[in-house]
Amino acid sequence: MLDPDIVYLNHGSFGACPRSVIDAQQAHRDRIEADAMRFYIYDLWKGIDRSRSALGELINADAEDLVFVSNATSAVATVIANIDLKPGDEIIVNRFEYPACINNLRRACEQSGAKLVVADLPWDPTDEDSAIDAIMSKVTDRTRLVMFSLITSATAVRLPVERLIQELSAKGVETLLDAAHGPGCVAMDIKAWAPTYCTGNAHKWLCAPKGCAFLYVRRDKQDGFRPLVLSNDAYDLEPAIERSGRSAFNHEFDYMGTDDRTAIMTVADAIGALGSFFDGGIDELMRRNRAMCLEARDLLCDAFGTKPMVPDSMLGPLAVVDIPAPGLNPRELRERLMSAYRIEAMIVPNPGGDTPMIRVSPQVYNSMEQYRYAADAIGAIIGL
Template sequence: MKYEKPDFKLRTSYYQELWSLDDNVVFLNHGSYGACPKAVLRMQQSLRSQLEQDPVNFFGRQWEPLLDNARSKLAAFINADVQDLVFVPNATTGVNSVLRSLTFSPDDEILTTNHEYNACRNALNFIASRTGARVVVAKIPFPLESPEQIIAAVLEKVSAKTRLALLDHITSQTGVIFPMQQLVKELQARGVETLIDGAHAPGMISLNMQEIGATYYSGNCHKWLSAPKGAAFLYVQRDKQPEIHPLTISHGANSPRTDKSRFQLEFDWTGTDDPTGYMCVPEAIAFMSSLLPGGWLELMQRNHQLVLQARQLLCKELEVQPPCPEEMIGSMAVVPIPVSLENCSHVWLHDELFDQFGIQVQVVPWQESPGMLIRISAQIYNTLEQYQYLATALKNLYR
């Protein structure tokens, strides 16, 4: 028997009307793929229409100024020098571009953590299998009590052979914000370059590339920035740019132009694709900033406070403890699954929540106790009542 769903109209935020989200779904998983507002999608459609009206003119005359404008607006948003940025389809592509460009030997170690995103860990394994380099994993405990535990666990695994550290800025599995500025500083002091997977960071927390100081940083614009899918960036320190190349080598590799760096010439054009996602990044930044009087800072704080309230509500209802301090999460948080549901698969639980209750939420398998985590996201279109409904659904499943 299906649980009787409440009246969704009573629980839908006004802001949800600005998105194309299904009114019959309680969407608590903005973190996985983001969700693009209607206004930004309209701009993308307009750009696509321009492209198809005369593709030769668009790519020959309009494409580069539009791309440069988007790069300039993004650079200002994340406090980076515009010369240090290129667009890539997603953060995983950015990470792969760096790893595939660098040269490793059997004497090298590449450091990561047990919280690393699976796709990027696979990229590390691929590089290690090709080069003989060794992947070293720093085991960060979870639940966590403080950021210092992360720093200590990472630094403990640094050796004289450590060449590069690949770290999540905000972990996908556990929603934890790593103390990135401190980590980068400590690793640099030990002669270790840093490649940061910042997939969730842009738009969730304030970003300052110059303060973070990472050697390489890749972040998505389609998640919390709410740009169209297929929009992300790769930041590379100026002195390292000659070493880094896109996964697809194209015309930029031997372009005679001298008005741009080889780094940007190569990444900007890797063959014919749809560049309109990149070109909509300024619209996404402006649109999301317009939603609240305090702009982006107020939006980030509002989402942070909502996810804290939601986590507290769920932990109380499910009789579990919060797995990390409040200051270590942004707009995503995880809640341990009650013991009575630990023997269920994460796929089963996700599908039951969606099929029976109309709830779209991430269920994360975890390698240690607790064996599964519910990861909730908080975007401006979410309401506290939606998380209460999630708690009710979970309690119905494990009765």
């Protein structure tokens, strides 16, 4: 459904959905309007269960340990609202966590007297150890929680989360894995990784409709873990969960007031659609996207005479490429690409200098021809 007049190169921020997925969502919406009572009492719950199972299989999590919220930001806000922070407690983030997620932790710290500690993660780590050391060196006996991304947003680094979770868990520290770029983006294995909490967007790399993220809470933390918004059964849960056949955790998150949750009900369709493009299913799709990312990065680096920023081993299907135009405002470059060339691209500031960078994040609808066009367009703008 992408506008054919636009070269859309920013799947990493907001991507397009296959039409079949949007059609599946519309079918749910039609059912709401046909018989809303039936929808909210029966269909909604079944649809959420279907998505929960499909997603659990994809990311290797027990389905019952997953609930759905509108986006990764809401999931982070929900997690922190469920942690009883005390004055002096410490929460560690790093300077490349997503601003909205940091902001929710920051407010919780301000309200409780806890301290937000920001680790100085190198923006272009040369190896896994440098990323791990930057975070682990901030851990103290007051550390309650550490939040880190599977793939950082502005710098596109695939962090060594397996080792981080292992080392933090060994110290008794809780972990919040922000896998906004997670399902459908890179392989995930929640059971093997065993974070305390994890969120991931379905509306990014799974191409589910907008407004759909999961929240995983490890089984031992689910007792008393509640959504930000309480619904009808909140103070009389026992009979309600007996009726619905769900855990209290699932029951409370599955219905949080009348809302359009059709995006969530469509996750199973999105997984099916993405899995149908290639014989090797979503694994092959992820491999192809990463391969195109590396090829596009190399093409842009060659065109601009710059070097790759991070080792390939620390990249998924996203990478940033430096643009040798000191002082050029990233927003201005993005707007010129759109107005003069109809290119929608993510342009971010280089944290290590005053140049802009382009972030590549190819999805199945992108082609190398589009990246060649973007390289020429940027070259023309900066006078290469």
